[in-house]
Amino acid sequence: MSTSTSTEAGTAPAQAAGRDISDVVIRVEGLRKEYKMGSEVVRALRGVDLTIRRNEYVAVMGPSGSGKSTFMNLIGCLDVPSGGQYWLNGQPVAGMSETALARIRNRELGFVFQSFNLLPRASALDNVALPLIYARVPKKERRERAAAMLEKVGLGARMDHRPNEMSGGQRQRVAIARALVTQPALLLADEPTGALDSRTGEEIMALFGELHTQGQTLMLVTHEADIAAYAQRVLFLKDGVIERDERKRD
Ligand SMILES: Nc1ncnc2c1ncn2[C@@H]1O[C@H](COP(=O)(O)OP(=O)(O)OP(=O)(O)O)[C@@H](O)[C@H]1O
Numbered sequence: 001m002s003t004s005t006s007t008e009a010g011t012a013p014a015q016a017a018g019r020d021i022s023d024v025v026i027r028v029e030g031l032r033k034e035y036k037m038g039s040e041v042v043r044a045l046r047g048v049d050l051t052i053r054r055n056e057y058v059a060v061m062g063p064s065g066s067g068k069s070t071f072m073n074l075i076g077c078l079d080v081p082s083g084g085q086y087w088l089n090g091q092p093v094a095g096m097s098e099t100a101l102a103r104i105r106n107r108e109l110g111f112v113f114q115s116f117n118l119l120p121r122a123s124a125l126d127n128v129a130l131p132l133i134y135a136r137v138p139k140k141e142r143r144e145r146a147a148a149m150l151e152k153v154g155l156g157a158r159m160d161h162r163p164n165e166m167s168g169g170q171r172q173r174v175a176i177a178r179a180l181v182t183q184p185a186l187l188l189a190d191e192p193t194g195a196l197d198s199r200t201g202e203e204i205m206a207l208f209g210e211l212h213t214q215g216q217t218l219m220l221v222t223h224e225a226d227i228a229a230y231a232q233r234v235l236f237l238k239d240g241v242i243e244r245d246e247r248k249r250d
């Protein structure tokens, strides 16, 4: 940030560069991940360069074992890279302490998983409010924000239901509400429709589409072309590198 406060900021190129930087949510350069398996090393990511700007909707595709989940886990600060650079909202992530990473996961990122990962004994409202406890939001505001988010995903009438009292699609909506309640800079989803029938999956994709229209930045992993077709931009991973990066014209 400090590098962009120049006295010459009035010139056109400097303004353009400033806008450019502020628009970038994700920037990675030469991102690598190796897993040691006994004496062998699995090179899961072999140097990924990528920029994701605000309000982009990106799908990551690729065959099984190509590194999709590994990439998602690194972007989501759930795991640390073996090498390369990563900036989230202009902040360098490499070398951050576990506490700082936990804070970033809570404040900047929202996660949606194939298997929902909800607390089984907690109501939809309590599940959605949970990230706000970690963010130290007062109780009354937590309940209000969680309720508003459940309304937004179409579950206003199901707030007191527990996960086992809801359908798969409704559970995934709760998970999406939970991911969004902290207003994250980036929503990450790994195979979000993988456990749903195709009609319910389409409903969830329609919800992601609405969120995108409202300004959300999204990145989702899928191995289904039908699902990837909802995104604006598709990255194809192969053997730990981005083989293709396709943008749709809309
Ligand atoms: N924890 C781990 N320890 C060792 N190797 C791993 C680990 N996680 C992933 N790998 C290896 O890294 C490579 C990439 O795995 P990854 O899970 O990222 O693939 P993927 O593209 O998500 O596949 P899928 O479509 O099956 O989910 C694979 O060769 C995998 O075996």
Ligand SMILES: [Mg+2]
Binding pocket: 068, 069, 070
């Ligand atoms: Mg995977």
